[in-house]
Amino acid sequence: MVDGGDAGGGAQGDRLDPAARPYADALASLFPDLGGRVTDADEARRILAAVPRTARAAVVGAVEDREVPGPAGAPPVPVRAYYPDPERWPGPRPTVVFCHGGGWVLGDLDSYDATARALCRASGAVLVSVDYRRAPEARFPAAVHDAYAALCWAGAHLDELGGDPAALVVAGDSAGGNLAAASLLLARDDRAYEGPAVALQVLIYPCLDAARDTGSYRSNAEGYFLTAAHLRWFWEQYLGPDGDGGDPLASPLAADPRGLPPAYVVVAGCDPLRDEGEAYHRRLLGAGVRSALDFHPGMFHGFLALAEVLPEARQALARLGGVIDSTHENGKTSGETGGAAG
Numbered sequence: 001m002v003d004g005g006d007a008g009g010g011a012q013g014d015r016l017d018p019a020a021r022p023y024a025d026a027l028a029s030l031f032p033d034l035g036g037r038v039t040d041a042d043e044a045r046r047i048l049a050a051v052p053r054t055a056r057a058a059v060v061g062a063v064e065d066r067e068v069p070g071p072a073g074a075p076p077v078p079v080r081a082y083y084p085d086p087e088r089w090p091g092p093r094p095t096v097v098f099c100h101g102g103g104w105v106l107g108d109l110d111s112y113d114a115t116a117r118a119l120c121r122a123s124g125a126v127l128v129s130v131d132y133r134r135a136p137e138a139r140f141p142a143a144v145h146d147a148y149a150a151l152c153w154a155g156a157h158l159d160e161l162g163g164d165p166a167a168l169v170v171a172g173d174s175a176g177g178n179l180a181a182a183s184l185l186l187a188r189d190d191r192a193y194e195g196p197a198v199a200l201q202v203l204i205y206p207c208l209d210a211a212r213d214t215g216s217y218r219s220n221a222e223g224y225f226l227t228a229a230h231l232r233w234f235w236e237q238y239l240g241p242d243g244d245g246g247d248p249l250a251s252p253l254a255a256d257p258r259g260l261p262p263a264y265v266v267v268a269g270c271d272p273l274r275d276e277g278e279a280y281h282r283r284l285l286g287a288g289v290r291s292a293l294d295f296h297p298g299m300f301h302g303f304l305a306l307a308e309v310l311p312e313a314r315q316a317l318a319r320l321g322g323v324i325d326s327t328h329e330n331g332k333t334s335g336e337t338g339g340a341a342g
Helices: 021-030 041-049 113-123 142-156 175-189 215-219 228-239 274-286 311-325 336-341
Strands: 062-068 077-083 093-099 126-130 163-173 198-204 263-270 291-300
Touching: 062 142, 077 113, 077 142, 093 113, 093 142, 093 175, 093 311, 113 126, 113 311, 126 142, 142 163, 142 175, 163 175, 175 198, 198 311, 215 228, 215 274, 263 274, 263 311, 274 291, 291 311
Parallel strands: 093 126, 093 163, 163 198, 198 263, 263 291
Antiparallel strands: 062 077, 077 126
16 A cells, blocks of 8 residues: 555554465574574574575676775775666666665675565666675664765766666665665765755665664564564664664654655554654655655565565565656656655
8 A cells, every 4th residue: 555645554554464474484483583592693694694595586687796985984885786677678767776674784785686686677777785884893873874875976976877867766675774764864964965866765664763662563573573672682783882872863763854855665564663664754744755655554574575475565566666767757657656755
């Protein structure tokens, strides 16, 4: 369901869609017991690396690994650029700067390769996947500044990427949604930013508030793959003992959203992060920023990666691809969804 206003879905998301239950349970059985039996980040990464990958890699036009300049005094930022099929999607095209999820601790370019390919293929956009520094080795705000550095680089190299200067998009899922939102705060407030205006922000079940004090944190604390305990451990790794969770770059929900780009926010009803995604959507609307909420009451955190097997995820991915495509002046999608999201 896509809504340009307030979906009001908080009370609807208590039961998981039966079609999604086997996948949520399977993922939960393979995921490390973060904050319980598993407290070391390297151990958690080893456990996940040993899980066989079954998702098929969607075919795209080309893939290129490279490094882009990092923040001042920091190392370069590795990125992976995915280019759409030029025959199907003649340029110039939208350009998406994408930050992967994983609680700022897990996830990398390889583990998100299938997701990046699927989004590139669904949208026809050039997708720049960002391999930001991870916690706890590099705590807040290192990842935010890496994401912003990648945005600055992409904005300055749209001709090289084959991108439309009017169709720059920033996107991310989960913790990557946090970094996407925070990087836009930097772009808005940094007088040195010389890139083009961002046409759209895409936040996929974003993690936006270190307070972790919402109804969905309680009602969806366990039983839906991602748990409240996982999220507590992720925040501890990201912020460390001295980090300020109230800093708007850590918790974008605390930021003044005025002047930010139009948004498209995907929310899963059976997700501890549900309420903060909805709250951010409402805050944007209240500040006069256009925002569309794509609310899926029976889905769980991470469902979009299951587009091959879950019809609702497939539909959500197609809708998301259309919204990104619509940022291009000749985008094929220019109806209600694209208009609502900007």
